Amino acid sequence: MNDRVTEASARACANIALAKYWGKADAKRNVPAVPSISLTLDQLVTETRVRFDPALPSDVVRLDGRRATAAEAERVVTMLDRVRRESQLRLSAHVTSHNHFPTAAGLASSASGFAALAAATCAAAGLRFNARRLSALARASSASAARSIYGGFVELPAGSRGDVDLAARQIAPPEHWNLRLVVALTELGEKKVGSTEGMERSRKTSPYYQAWLDQAPKWSRKIKRAIKERDLDTLGSAMEQSTLAFHCCAITSDPPILYWAPATLAALATVRGLRERGVPAWATMDAGPHVKVLCEVGAATRVRQALDRTPGVTRTWVAKPGPDVEVHR
């Protein structure tokens, strides 16, 4: 057993799902029921430092300079406990995490957070996990975090009940395709129903949930092929179908979960208008009202200007493909 201070930090980027994950095959082990594909984004970064310290009577968790709430701390401590079991370490930990996002408005991501936490905790505990094992560890806390271990274009396969090792893998590195994702913030404030709760509600109550499970793999396959062939039109149209189908499940849950604001629809109309004028741009939304628009690098300025002029859009910025998680000892 180790009784000296050991510490490490890690830096992970958020990711945006091009093919959405919504629904679990195993809620206890947090195994997704559908395959998902994402793009890791630079700029949206979480930095996390973990220190195992014999002088600490219990774990301390600080997020963005404040003490974590009980619910937040519980998810972090669950990850610490997993790593303590693997490494036979018995010490308490001090965890500090900072989101370096261009704005604090409603985009804070569990993906970058749990990817950075998994990598920093393992390094601090002296575990030399490869990317695959780190991804499986991050997935157990938040499935989208499994994808943030890798840079560029990443897939997380669907799993089945009892799966413990399910991990993401890289489809292509960031330099494969110099795409841009223009983020349009449409509204301030926290999301009303978190994704974990939302997808469980859809599974239990939406009459369209089974149709979503049946169709989602088809969009994933199409998106993966389109990434390999750098075919933005095929990628974009499958991406829009994937996001609208997942929102359809959310909207038809009981009680309904409507993540959109009026400005969400206005931004979608802007994106359609751009395409009608010959600018290839495609939209996706997660468990919130913001709209993220995928386009070629040469179209990014035009797309951003059009979104800036859209009623209800409060802020925009442009992200590009980001790197793997990085660890600093």
Ligand code: DP6
């Ligand atoms: C709509 O990964 O946050 O953003 O595994 O329960 O932590 P948990 O869910 P989470 O869900 C993300 C849902 C989504 C789509 C996606 O990122 O694939």
